[in-house]
Amino acid sequence: MNDNVEKEFNVGGNIETALSGQYELKAGNIIREAWQLTRKNFWSFSPTIVVLIILQIAIFMVALKMQLGDPSVLFSLLDGSADSSKIESIVQSVMIANFSYEIISAPLYAGVCLMAMSHATGFKTRTNHIFKGLHFTVPVMLVTLMGLVLQGLAGAILPFLSLYFSMAFSNSVFLVCEKRMTPMRSLLLSLRAINKKLLPVVAVYALILVMFFVAALFYGIGFILVLPFFFHVKGIIYRDMxxxxxxxxNSGGNGTPPSNNNKQSQVFDA
Structure with missing residues (x-):
């Protein structure tokens, strides 16, 4: 006999309020909460970030090797021995490899996003939850591909438009995974919702850009803090929007409240 009692509820906003802008979204509150979540989940979440980076680098190197044959030719850019045609070929290969790794690693990226979203609702995660995004491999890869193409086209017109669309589409992966939306609809709804709260969102992402720049100055060591913070910001904004x-x-049944251990295992199930 199954004594499990299921209870569903909604945390944060909803689609209607997201599109109307009838809710509160303050940059200061987002930053404070994201920092608190980063500190609270640092030791459990940071290994997942490291796994994501390692896998993304591996995918990028494989894609680059397929383009160049020998990635060591990149050093010819540094010593100035490459001619203009070779430089153009190398740059194109790097851009294609970068595009490829973003598409291929998109389900893993989605898994990290879902983990940050779980933290934003008070639940714990484990490193293997990075693979939850694999449940949505095809739609996540499609929405990533569409977003990158639109960003590239916009960037060809005005460079800053690429940054704008990157920010405007930041909720699309969540919408595909959590709301089960189609890729095109998720991009459109994310764009419309972000435009309703553009100023606070721009303020938060501007701070993140500065943090990324500072982290890079310290040989990338700072990314161990900046990247979890970045994902938590995304999760908080999505939750509130x-x-x-x-x-x-409740596995106890008959109204018996769940234990703390049960609660900790109750994470968003993709």
């Missing part, structure tokens, strides 16, 4: 549907399973 669109809301997150949660399901609590």
């Amino acid at each position: 669109f809301g997150i549907k949660m399901k609590i399973i």
